[in-house]
Amino acid sequence: MAGRPDLGRADLVTMLAELNATPVEQVSERVGSMELAWLVHLVEQRYDRRLDLTDEQLASVRTVDDALAVFHASLTAAADG
Template sequence: MLSGFGDRGTGEVGETLDSLELTWLIAQVEQRYGVELELSDEVFAGMATVTGAVDTLARVLPGAQGHG
C-alpha cells in the first residue's frame, strides 16, 4: 500500500515512516476498510516504522485478525 505514496516500487519503501507517509497510510486504510481510526498520540508514535504500523493496524482494525 505504501508504494502508492509517491508512486514508488515496493522495493523502494523503507522501514521508517515520516509523518506525511503515516498520515497518508492511515487515510488509505480508513478509506479501504470504511472505518475512522481514533488513534492516540502514543499509538500514532508507535507507528513510526512499517512494522509498527502493521502491528498497530492489526490491533485496531475491526476484524483484522481474520484478514491475512
C-alpha cells in the same frame, strides 16, 4: 469481519510505493508523519471505518511493521466491539 483483519505488510508497502511513486522494492522501512497520515487515510477507506488511534499509538509508529501492528490492533478492536 471478525478476528484479525486481512491487512498485510505487503498492502502497506504497496500503499507507500504509490504515495512515493517508487517500486515496492525501494520503499523505506521508516514511516514518517506524512506517510503515516497517508496510510491511516487509505486503511480507513479500505475498511470503511475510522481508526481511533491515540497519540501514543501514532507516536509509536516508526516503521512499516509498527504501522501494521497499530492498524491490526485498531481494526481488531473495532471488529470485536
